Amino acid sequence: MDKDLSQSISSALEGLKVADFSWVGAGPRATRDLADHGALVVKIESSKRIDLTRLSPPFKDGIMDPNRSGFFAHSNTSKYSATLNLKHPKGIELAKRFVQWADVVVENFGQGAMDRMGLGYDDLKKIKDDIIMVSVSITGRSGPLADFVGYGNSAAALSGHAHLTGWPDRGPLIPPIAFGDVITPLFAVIAIMAALEHKRKTGKGQHIDLSQFETMCQFITPAFLDYSANGTVQMRMGNRHAWASPHGAFPCKGEDSWCTIAVFNEDQWVSLCNTIERTDLINDSRFRTLQDRKNNEEALESILADWTSTRPKEKVMERMLDAGVPAGAVRDAREVMECPQIRERELYIKREHPVIGLCTHPTPPMKLSDTPPRVRPAPCLGEHNHYVYTELLGMSDEEFVGLMNEGIFE
Amino acid sequence: MTNRLLQGFRALDMTDEKGFVCGKVLAAMGVDVIKVERPGGDSSRNIPPFVDNDPDPEKCLLWLIYNTDKRGITLNLETAKGQDLFKELVKVSDFIIESFTPGYLESIGLDYDALSRLNRRIIMTSLTPFGQKGPYSRFKGGELIASAMSGVLLSNGYADRAPVKEALDANYFHANGAAVLGSVMAHYHREATGEGQQVDVSAQEVSASRNTNNILPYLFDKRMLKRSGDCQWLGLNPARWIWECKDGYVWHNLMGGKVGAPANRALSQWMDEDGIENPLREIKDWNTFDRSTVTMEEKTVREKAIAEFFLRHTKKELDTEGRRRGINAAVANTPDEVVEHPQLKARNYWVELEHAELGRSMQYPGHFFLSTETTTKIQRRAPLVGEHNKAVYQELLGLSDSEVEELKDNGVI
Numbered sequence: 158m159d160k161d162l163s164q165s166i167s168s169a170l171e172g173l174k175v176a177d178f179s180w181v182g183a184g185p186r187a188t189r190d191l192a193d194h195g196a197l198v199v200k201i202e203s204s205k206r207i208d209l210t211r212l213s214p215p216f217k218d219g220i221m222d223p224n225r226s227g228f229f230a231h232s233n234t235s236k237y238s239a240t241l242n243l244k245h246p247k248g249i250e251l252a253k254r255f256v257q258w259a260d261v262v263v264e265n266f267g268q269g270a271m272d273r274m275g276l277g278y279d280d281l282k283k284i285k286d287d288i289i290m291v292s293v294s295i296t297g298r299s300g301p302l303a304d305f306v307g308y309g310n311s312a313a314a315l316s317g318h319a320h321l322t323g324w325p326d327r328g329p330l331i332p333p334i335a336f337g338d339v340i341t342p343l344f345a346v347i348a349i350m351a352a353l354e355h356k357r358k359t360g361k362g363q364h365i366d367l368s369q370f371e372t373m374c375q376f377i378t379p380a381f382l383d384y385s386a387n388g389t390v391q392m393r394m395g396n397r398h399a400w401a402s403p404h405g406a407f408p409c410k411g412e413d414s415w416c417t418i419a420v421f422n423e424d425q426w427v428s429l430c431n432t433i434e435r436t437d438l439i440n441d442s443r444f445r446t447l448q449d450r451k452n453n454e455e456a457l458e459s460i461l462a463d464w465t466s467t468r469p470k471e472k473v474m475e476r477m478l479d480a481g482v483p484a485g486a487v488r489d490a491r492e493v494m495e496c497p498q499i500r501e502r503e504l505y506i507k508r509e510h511p512v513i514g515l516c517t518h519p520t521p522p523m524k525l526s527d528t529p530p531r532v533r534p535a536p537c538l539g540e541h542n543h544y545v546y547t548e549l550l551g552m553s554d555e556e557f558v559g560l561m562n563e564g565i566f567e
Numbered sequence: 568m569t570n571r572l573l574q575g576f577r578a579l580d581m582t583d584e585k586g587f588v589c590g591k592v593l594a595a596m597g598v599d600v601i602k603v604e605r606p607g608g609d610s611s612r613n614i615p616p617f618v619d620n621d622p623d624p625e626k627c628l629l630w631l632i633y634n635t636d637k638r639g640i641t642l643n644l645e646t647a648k649g650q651d652l653f654k655e656l657v658k659v660s661d662f663i664i665e666s667f668t669p670g671y672l673e674s675i676g677l678d679y680d681a682l683s684r685l686n687r688r689i690i691m692t693s694l695t696p697f698g699q700k701g702p703y704s705r706f707k708g709g710e711l712i713a714s715a716m717s718g719v720l721l722s723n724g725y726a727d728r729a730p731v732k733e734a735l736d737a738n739y740f741h742a743n744g745a746a747v748l749g750s751v752m753a754h755y756h757r758e759a760t761g762e763g764q765q766v767d768v769s770a771q772e773v774s775a776s777r778n779t780n781n782i783l784p785y786l787f788d789k790r791m792l793k794r795s796g797d798c799q800w801l802g803l804n805p806a807r808w809i810w811e812c813k814d815g816y817v818w819h820n821l822m823g824g825k826v827g828a829p830a831n832r833a834l835s836q837w838m839d840e841d842g843i844e845n846p847l848r849e850i851k852d853w854n855t856f857d858r859s860t861v862t863m864e865e866k867t868v869r870e871k872a873i874a875e876f877f878l879r880h881t882k883k884e885l886d887t888e889g890r891r892r893g894i895n896a897a898v899a900n901t902p903d904e905v906v907e908h909p910q911l912k913a914r915n916y917w918v919e920l921e922h923a924e925l926g927r928s929m930q931y932p933g934h935f936f937l938s939t940e941t942t943t944k945i946q947r948r949a950p951l952v953g954e955h956n957k958a959v960y961q962e963l964l965g966l967s968d969s970e971v972e973e974l975k976d977n978g979v980i
Contacts, residue, residue, distance in 0.1 A: 523749030
């Protein structure tokens with residue numbers, strides 16, 4: 158059941174028009190945030206160069222089909238799909254009509270690809286003087302590595318994210334969910350919103366250049382400054398934390414069952430000791446200050462593990478939270494979906510997809526009180542061709558059918 | 568000052584260390600962000616590490632890093648006079664950013680409903696561990712907790728050890744990004760309608776929104792993926808993607824189909840030139856290489872050979888020669904290597920900010936993105952305790968010298 162409150166509630170980005178030439182990871186996540194908040198996003202794609210996400214598992218009923226990928230369904234909600242073969246002799250001309258129509262153009266092709274097609278920023282500006290163009294790449298559109306071919310995980314390696322993740326006695330790790338593919342889209346949309354404000358004031362468009370490498374480095378800044386201020390080269394340290402102790406995932410009753418506990422100040426430390434009925438630790442010289450606890454962290458972790466390992470993780474969490482100690486059970490996908498907090502806040506909603514059927518979708522995690530998102534299922538390949546080309550680009554039915562017969566919409 | 572994208576707007580930043588980044592990003596885009604500290608200075612200034620390892624509140628690295636470009640005032644929000652002053656500031660501001668436990672602002676009369684009556688354009692963005700509503704809303708949290716409660720943590724690490732967190736405060740950086748995005752989308756709507764609103768960001772939800780790789784196999788196939796260390800699940804078996812080289816580590820993956828073919832061929836050719844065992848040679852058509860059907864036996868043989876290949880080469884070789892050949896490997900840089908990285912230098916990524924009080928300058932990452940129209944670089948070091956009290960209370964609110972002195976004496980500012 159559609160939970161849209163009523164048509165009278167407007168969306169935050171109503172009226173904003175986006176021509177989306179992006180594919181795979183980072184670009185589509187950015188335009189999804191725009192679409193979920195009411196922007197009219199047309200995903201311009203082609204069966205000749207199919208978005209790899211459409212071929213990414215899992216598929217509904219295990220059948221590999223461009224309209225059955227769960228990955229695509231989750232990354233492309235609320236968008237319109239128009240197919241356009243850019244390699245067709247008339248493809249670029251039609252792409253330019255999208256530029257004319259749009260406020261914002263988003264792309265994440267390889268370096269120089271847009272220029273070679275005659276769709277570089279200078280070309281776009283000639284078509285529409287105040288266009289905002291956004292390019293998302295791994296290393297940015299200038300510099301010696303501008304032609305670097307990579308993925309979200311390459312950015313994790315380059316930035317130091319990998320080096321600082323994992324155990325000190327083992328190699329670096331990269332979480333399976335590429336962080337760069339997640340945070341760079343956020344900053345792409347932030348940049349778009351800021352560029353729209355600038356256009357409102359000055360009438361000028363611009364080109365925005367986002368490098369995953371650079372966005373990732375922003376959150377590594379504490380390590381860079383520790384190096385430049387103190388000469389310290391930080392190393393991965395498991396679950397430990399520079400200014401908290403204990404800080405880790407502790408074993409609980411059951412197979413592969415863990416609860417995280419993170420003590421950031423003296424109040425929390427005293428509460429923790431009370432909770433595990435070890436008030437003797439409060440005045441134990443090994444654990445009196447944060448520095449003491451850091452110096453004797455292994456002993457401390459083992460004492461805490463003794464207490465947690467005989468209790469279920471949800472119980473450990475409950476006891477800690479009740480005492481005001483930050484704690485969280487380590488949850489799997491099912492537990493996250495069933496979490497009472499996630500449920501009450503409706504992070505996930507169900508939508509009827511034309512091929513997949515009833516499908517659970519994520520909603521944007523920033524909740525705007527007066528302009529809630531309106532999430533629609535991801536489009537099938539070319540699902541909105543007629544609407545997009547006739548209603549949005551203003552083609553006559555004759556022209557549309559003519560071009561279709563020429564194979565331009567493949 | 569040069570023209571900035573969001574110049575002309577003002578934000579009041581009441582966050583603790585979990586929410587500093589949100590205001591930093593707004594400030595980098597030109598918003599006049601005023602960081603509100605309690606008299607004497609924010610408690611987060613005591614968080615290590617410090618410049619020269621000297622535990623001085625003006626030398627706290629975390630404070631310095633995440634409060635760039637902001638102005639700083641002190642204000643005691645628990646006094647009636649302090650609350651009045653804050654309300655006066657709200658009347659001349661566009662955004663409020665806060666990270667208090669839900670309910671606290673209401674208890675001191677500074678909740679969204681009260682403040683929006685003073686300024687209906689105001690946007691209030693709240694960033695908390697679990698959001699403003701729901702059964703967990705008042706629980707304490709943090710970076711590791713958000714990661715655990717969103718399912719992200721369970722997917723990272725080795726099967727023989729506890730799940731392991733990722734670098735630094737990754738999940739809270741993500742949550743801060745979401746808070747900025749909510750704020751600027753609400754801003755777009757406000758400029759169209761004249762109406763502000765509330766933006767509610769839960770760190771748990773932000774992390775969960777990222778957990779696509781684990782949520783989908785569960786939703787579609789009722790399958791739970793196990794964490795697999797330096798490997799990634801790609802089909803039948805986890806495929807190795809972190810490799811030890813002669814002097815460190817690299818990321819490398821055999822990608823499938825036409826997209827991966829050139830890099831896979833290049834690697835195979837380099838292995839041949841090295842004269843080592845090369846089972847990749849048996850793959851005749853890389854264009855049809857499908858990662859999801861690789862068997863355990865094939866995987867073991869290929870990965871053994873690739874591991875041997877990487878151990879023969881240094882990071883530098885794999886970076887320069889590897890890029891020339893296009894083998895799709897990326898060096899896992901250490902922080903000191905990142906600072907010297909030619910790509911970042913070429914794009915003028917680093918900015919040197921003067922710290923006259925410390926008698927030195929320090930180098931910061933300069934921008935979140937590049938714009939052809941305006942500078943997006945950070946420009947000013949973080950504020951000292953109460954540094955802009957005079958500018959804000961006198962110039963912005965029109966208080967006199969003696970009024971400011973009185974506020975100081977009464978412990979309000």
